[in-house]
Amino acid sequence: MSHKFDGARLHLSSPRDFFSNYALVLVLVGLFIFFAVSSPYFLNPQNFINMFIAVSVVGIMSTAQTICLIGRGLDISVGSIAAMMGCIQANLVLVNGMPWFVGILVSIGVGLLVGFVNGIIIVKFNLNPFIVTLGMMNVVRGLAFVMVDGMAHFVSDSNLTFLGSARLGAIPVSIVILALSFVVIHFISTKTVFGRNIYASGGNVKAARLAGINTSKVAIILFTISGFMAAIAGIVAVGIGGTAMPSMGEHFALDTITAVLLGGTSLAGGSGSVPRTALGMVIIGIINNGMALLNVQTFWQITAKGALLLGAIMLDASRNK
Amino acid sequence: MTTILAAKNINKSFGTAHVLKDVSFDLRPGEIHGLIGENGAGKSTLMKIIGGDYFLDSGELFYEDQPVSINTPADSLALGIRIIYQEFNLARSLTVAENIFLGNIPRDKNGFVDWKEMNQRAEKLLADMGIFVDVKEKVSDISVAEQQLVEIAKALSGEARVLIMDEPTAALSDQETDKLFDIVRGLRDRGIAIVFITHRLSEQFALSDRITVLRDGEAVGTLDIKDATDDILVKMMVGRELADLYPRNRMEPGEIIFEANDLQVDDRIKNISFNIRKGEIVTFFGLMGAGQDEICKAILGDPPLKGGTMKLHGKELKVANLRQANRKGLGYVTSDRREEGLIPVMPLQGNITLAAMRKLFGKAGLIKKKTEYDVAEKWIEQLGIRCSTQLQQIALLSGGNQQKAMIARWLSNDIKLLILNLPTRGVDVGAKVEIYKLLEQLAYQGVAILVFSLELPEVLGISDRIYVLCEGEVIAEVPIAEADQDILMKHAVAKFLHFGGNEDVA
Numbered sequence: 001m002s003h004k005f006d007g008a009r010l011h012l013s014s015p016r017d018f019f020s021n022y023a024l025v026l027v028l029v030g031l032f033i034f035f036a037v038s039s040p041y042f043l044n045p046q047n048f049i050n051m052f053i054a055v056s057v058v059g060i061m062s063t064a065q066t067i068c069l070i071g072r073g074l075d076i077s078v079g080s081i082a083a084m085m086g087c088i089q090a091n092l093v094l095v096n097g098m099p100w101f102v103g104i105l106v107s108i109g110v111g112l113l114v115g116f117v118n119g120i121i122i123v124k125f126n127l128n129p130f131i132v133t134l135g136m137m138n139v140v141r142g143l144a145f146v147m148v149d150g151m152a153h154f155v156s157d158s159n160l161t162f163l164g165s166a167r168l169g170a171i172p173v174s175i176v177i178l179a180l181s182f183v184v185i186h187f188i189s190t191k192t193v194f195g196r197n198i199y200a201s202g203g204n205v206k207a208a209r210l211a212g213i214n215t216s217k218v219a220i221i222l223f224t225i226s227g228f229m230a231a232i233a234g235i236v237a238v239g240i241g242g243t244a245m246p247s248m249g250e251h252f253a254l255d256t257i258t259a260v261l262l263g264g265t266s267l268a269g270g271s272g273s274v275p276r277t278a279l280g281m282v283i284i285g286i287i288n289n290g291m292a293l294l295n296v297q298t299f300w301q302i303t304a305k306g307a308l309l310l311g312a313i314m315l316d317a318s319r320n321k
Numbered sequence: 322m323t324t325i326l327a328a329k330n331i332n333k334s335f336g337t338a339h340v341l342k343d344v345s346f347d348l349r350p351g352e353i354h355g356l357i358g359e360n361g362a363g364k365s366t367l368m369k370i371i372g373g374d375y376f377l378d379s380g381e382l383f384y385e386d387q388p389v390s391i392n393t394p395a396d397s398l399a400l401g402i403r404i405i406y407q408e409f410n411l412a413r414s415l416t417v418a419e420n421i422f423l424g425n426i427p428r429d430k431n432g433f434v435d436w437k438e439m440n441q442r443a444e445k446l447l448a449d450m451g452i453f454v455d456v457k458e459k460v461s462d463i464s465v466a467e468q469q470l471v472e473i474a475k476a477l478s479g480e481a482r483v484l485i486m487d488e489p490t491a492a493l494s495d496q497e498t499d500k501l502f503d504i505v506r507g508l509r510d511r512g513i514a515i516v517f518i519t520h521r522l523s524e525q526f527a528l529s530d531r532i533t534v535l536r537d538g539e540a541v542g543t544l545d546i547k548d549a550t551d552d553i554l555v556k557m558m559v560g561r562e563l564a565d566l567y568p569r570n571r572m573e574p575g576e577i578i579f580e581a582n583d584l585q586v587d588d589r590i591k592n593i594s595f596n597i598r599k600g601e602i603v604t605f606f607g608l609m610g611a612g613q614d615e616i617c618k619a620i621l622g623d624p625p626l627k628g629g630t631m632k633l634h635g636k637e638l639k640v641a642n643l644r645q646a647n648r649k650g651l652g653y654v655t656s657d658r659r660e661e662g663l664i665p666v667m668p669l670q671g672n673i674t675l676a677a678m679r680k681l682f683g684k685a686g687l688i689k690k691k692t693e694y695d696v697a698e699k700w701i702e703q704l705g706i707r708c709s710t711q712l713q714q715i716a717l718l719s720g721g722n723q724q725k726a727m728i729a730r731w732l733s734n735d736i737k738l739l740i741l742n743l744p745t746r747g748v749d750v751g752a753k754v755e756i757y758k759l760l761e762q763l764a765y766q767g768v769a770i771l772v773f774s775l776e777l778p779e780v781l782g783i784s785d786r787i788y789v790l791c792e793g794e795v796i797a798e799v800p801i802a803e804a805d806q807d808i809l810m811k812h813a814v815a816k817f818l819h820f821g822g823n824e825d826v827a
Binding site for chain 2: 190191192193194195196197199200203204206207208209210211212213214268270271
């Protein structure tokens, strides 16, 4: 029970808490040193840029996933929403010749709408978020395939790929958006009354309601934000890959949850923080990147990520004892 | 053998908190040993060490005068120690008999469940204790009191030598409590040693042979029941003289500040009329389930009233939902703090300011750290909430301090009507008195105070006027000068005795 609701400040009451709160930082430092020693390319600045580009799509979505989990929600439709963005653009702009900004605006609008509908169904029918977003995941995935007839499209319009492939000086726009997502969602969760209401709803929804908080509204907004961030992530993904693929990112939703849980935000709701997720994301990024540099088969990255998550949740469970 | 179970110089710390300090405790065969102390005094920790849930830091445990080590719940069970916790450990969708034999279900020679054998043994076990429940009934379909008894039967289904009961009467009516006491005495006469934990001193006097008092993690002393009095025990528990548990200083009440006429909640709960004057503490007394929770929530618009009118300071009050109730200055301290009050993982500070966030930070909703800190600090100080820092998790505070925080939650929101449902449930004696004083002070300041209570001594101790609820209706209004336990109880059960009326007792 040592989760901080005020994420940045760690409240320490015992050596074990100290260890568990900083264990991830130690893991990160350890990995960093290990790869820096093992690979001559690791410390190259361009390598770090590559690493962050690689995690940007999942990272952007994991910010919203963090506050969803804090509010005792869970959104596994985000990967499908992200995949649909490229398909909408391909359909509207590439196939039907509409202007690029229509493609962007419509895809963002659809992301918001899907998230909103998720929230409405969960709240009005009082259903489990996992099941609702599981259904929505398939609805959206199917629609994505329908929109492009199951075909991948190359996207070369620089307006459409701007968010994923352009650079501001040396820094790719995708990384700027990644950083902005973390800053904005962190701000919302710690500095606003809405953010506090997320923690309260996740901590005890009955108590929050009786204190006068509109917990239904909180849930609907949470899922709408999640849909929005998935849309942004999808647009970034189109730019990074230069393609619109309806099958993209089937593992994205689980990757966001891995990053969130690895950071130490609990599935039980009411505690956790956005910076913790950043830490989880960076660790995943370093493992993937470092293993690639060492020419380890990519399959091992999946295993490493899974093992790390298991370790993290076991640590969490022992801390909550 | 002089003791069946003994603990000597037990120490236990969690992080920096020293929860048990050199605690010694002994249990003799065939006695009922009461264990009392404020919340956070260390009762549960001591029991959990005996039950094998926690491991002691230092000290020794003895079983039948022989040193033993209890490292796991299995060790404790093997010694014949059974603990019944406040929260029931029953599988609600299984039958009574299945629950009693859970983990030890009788089988026939083919390895299938032997239903006949199981049901017969369950029936016999219950009958031996004088309990008559249909063992084929699902646990979810029997009353709370019956569940309590099933829990006991389950504990006794194996070879039990020591039975530890943690607040077993919390959810029981007086009659059910009496029944439970008979059963517990029966167990004692069968040679089972019993540890009985409760806040209610009257129950200790009714049941226990000896009483041990814990305070702040220390065993203050053990008394024979014949040497104990209310005053002695209270003094031992809170560590100071308490001339009166109910420190009322009644004054002439002022004008009516809240008025309810003919409120209707549903078909059963109706004809609720009452008023509250300035400076008064008005109490609703009734048996559990007389409509208390529903009335509280309906006043707050959750769901809205079906009929009737309310007036606050002379102006008509309409409440459509909980958000409106909050904005209009209505506050509700819920009967079940853990279910409906606390945000357990949140700090004390966030729990206090929760209902006032909108008032404090407006529609834009940007939190100013300093403002929030100051508001919480103010109420922590005024209400004497004991905590290490205001960022401490509220779940780590004692029941009394948690309850004060629940009241502070509403005070920080400029409250006009404060409804308290079972305001001292799970609250230790010391904090109780402080809460009563606080309510009186708020009443003088012009806050309308409405208390729902199930405990007669409390009702008589703190009220100026009492409305008695029976089966969803206000049956009587009794000024404190005319109230005593018999009159209130007669009203509270009026509808069960006389169909449709209370002529006899009016």
